[in-house]
Amino acid sequence: MDASAAPILVWFRRDLRVGDNPALAAAASSGRPIVPVFILDDETPGLRAPGGASRWWLHGALAALAADLDAAGSRLILRRGAADRVLDELIAETGATAVHWNRLYDAGGISRDTEIKSSLKDRGIAAESFNGSLLFEPWEIETKAGSWFKVYTRFWQACRAAGDPPPPIDTPRAMPAPGAWPECDDLEAWALLPQAPDWAAGFRDHWTPGAAGASARLKHFLSDSVESYADDRDFPATPATSGLSPHLAWGDIGPRQVWQTAMAEAPAGAGRETFLKELVWREFAHHVTFHQPDMATQPMDAKFRDFPWEPDDDLMAAWQQGRTGYPMVDAGMRELWATGTMHNRVRMVVASFLVKHLLQPWQAGEAWFWDTLVDADPASNPFNWQWVAGCGADAAPYFRIFNPTLQADKFDADGAYLRRWVPELTEGGYPDPIVDHKIARERALAAFKSLKRE
Numbered sequence: 359m360d361a362s363a364a365p366i367l368v369w370f371r372r373d374l375r376v377g378d379n380p381a382l383a384a385a386a387s388s389g390r391p392i393v394p395v396f397i398l399d400d401e402t403p404g405l406r407a408p409g410g411a412s413r414w415w416l417h418g419a420l421a422a423l424a425a426d427l428d429a430a431g432s433r434l435i436l437r438r439g440a441a442d443r444v445l446d447e448l449i450a451e452t453g454a455t456a457v458h459w460n461r462l463y464d465a466g467g468i469s470r471d472t473e474i475k476s477s478l479k480d481r482g483i484a485a486e487s488f489n490g491s492l493l494f495e496p497w498e499i500e501t502k503a504g505s506w507f508k509v510y511t512r513f514w515q516a517c518r519a520a521g522d523p524p525p526p527i528d529t530p531r532a533m534p535a536p537g538a539w540p541e542c543d544d545l546e547a548w549a550l551l552p553q554a555p556d557w558a559a560g561f562r563d564h565w566t567p568g569a570a571g572a573s574a575r576l577k578h579f580l581s582d583s584v585e586s587y588a589d590d591r592d593f594p595a596t597p598a599t600s601g602l603s604p605h606l607a608w609g610d611i612g613p614r615q616v617w618q619t620a621m622a623e624a625p626a627g628a629g630r631e632t633f634l635k636e637l638v639w640r641e642f643a644h645h646v647t648f649h650q651p652d653m654a655t656q657p658m659d660a661k662f663r664d665f666p667w668e669p670d671d672d673l674m675a676a677w678q679q680g681r682t683g684y685p686m687v688d689a690g691m692r693e694l695w696a697t698g699t700m701h702n703r704v705r706m707v708v709a710s711f712l713v714k715h716l717l718q719p720w721q722a723g724e725a726w727f728w729d730t731l732v733d734a735d736p737a738s739n740p741f742n743w744q745w746v747a748g749c750g751a752d753a754a755p756y757f758r759i760f761n762p763t764l765q766a767d768k769f770d771a772d773g774a775y776l777r778r779w780v781p782e783l784t785e786g787g788y789p790d791p792i793v794d795h796k797i798a799r800e801r802a803l804a805a806f807k808s809l810k811r812e
């Protein structure tokens with residue numbers, strides 16, 4: 359085959375969209391045939407396989423991406439297996455001479471992709487990677503000394519000093535098809551959706567995975583909520599936040615699209631500014647994770663390696679199932695199970711409760727969130743767990759212990775959130791607290807002090 363007419367494989371991963379997709383746009387600009395592919399890679403060692411709720415999301419986002427590619431005269435080829443092997447098979451089947459993808463920033467993704475890139479290049483296959491998931495690359499934002507940031511405010515200032523992020527890239531006007539399409543798996547046969555029991559009924563009412571769902575959410579947020587976002591974002595009964603996190607986690611929408619649309623359509627003010635700062639928290643989580651590759655398993659603050667955790671399956675189960683006897687904690691855990699998400703304020707309360715009141719290791723909570731959140735993200739999830747546990751970047755100090763009852767009084771004063779998720783509060787039958795707040799608080803502080811002495 360004439361090399362200038364050989365296809366380019368565009369390997370989709372956490373960038374499940376055709377708009378603002380640098381890897382796809384670069385392939386399209388070559389005028390060569392494009393073979394879009396998604397590989398369900400549960401085999402490469404060290405790569406974090408998506409949890410149950412994320413797989414539910416992935417199914418919907420892949421179906422939406424396939425429909426968008428069909429509408430553009432292209433297709434989405436689905437394959438399953440270790441990505442290096444599957445790419446080799448596709449190269450052999452299609453005669454492709456180049457592979458394009460948008461980068462991942464967690465240790466497992468980087469290590470797999472680096473090996474694949476060098477192996478492809480060794481064999482004369484062009485391998486090109488792009489930034490499709492972040493406002494700025496993690497290495498582009500640096501301290502004056504050329505190092506990485508550990509304090510959010512300084513990171514935010516450096517991002518702002520870097521100017522507006524590059525604008526999103528246009529959707530390609532044409533995606534030429536190859537002479538023959540390679541075989542494609544049946545999405546249903548991947549069984550990403552739960553069967554028996556179907557625990558995702560509540561997810562369907564709540565979410566529309568895919569690019570169209572993402573733009574509808576963004577539009578709705580910018581017209582209805584952004585102006586009051588700074589005042590209302592901490593109140594879990596108020597629908598004041600964007601709901602974009604799973605779309606961003608899977609790349610149904612890119613952060614540059616969100617940034618530019620917010621700048622163009624939202625009035626300047628505290629609401630927009632606070633929202634952009636939250637997007638930059640997401641950047642910060644990726645920046646830190648890139649520079650601290652064992653974020654998901656090891657505390658950034660090394661003294662926490664010796665923390666006297668007291669792992670206990672019964673306590674874990676009570677927390678997971680929302681029967682701790684603390685309404686704010688139980689409401690959050692039940693919201694998570696029913697919808698695949700939990701309000702940010704409540705995430706902080708339940709995570710703090712697990713780590714401080716119950717002395718369970720933050721890694722156990724992180725793993726549960728990884729399995730149950732639709733927005734589970736290899737950077738944001740470990741980063742935020744470490745932040746709450748007091749061992750992460752710019753973290754909440756361990757000795758500042760949330761009182762879950764006071765948190766409910768403050769952020770759900772009329773009880774609307776609690777009544778929605780914990781109806782037994784009014785109907786009767788609600789359990790007693792599994793730990794006494796005062797005793798648990800003192801025990802946590804003593805554990806922390808023992809650490810300091812070491």
Ligand SMILES: Cc1cc2nc3c(=O)[nH]c(=O)nc-3n(C[C@H](O)[C@H](O)[C@H](O)COP(=O)(O)OP(=O)(O)OC[C@H]3O[C@@H](n4cnc5c(N)ncnc54)[C@H](O)[C@@H]3O)c2cc1C
Nearest residue numbers: 599600601602603636637640702705733734735738739742
């Ligand atoms: C223990 C814990 C675990 C978390 N795990 C995740 C996770 O796996 N994936 C995830 O996307 N977020 C995670 N978060 C952060 C945050 O709770 C969610 O991003 C937010 O609730 C999503 O709702 P939203 O899209 O309506 O957010 P908005 O309030 O509308 O914020 C806009 C966007 O900013 C980003 N963002 C906001 N807050 C944070 C934050 N603290 N850290 C990183 N990005 C942020 C998200 O992409 C979000 O969509 C976690 C927070 C805690 C306390």
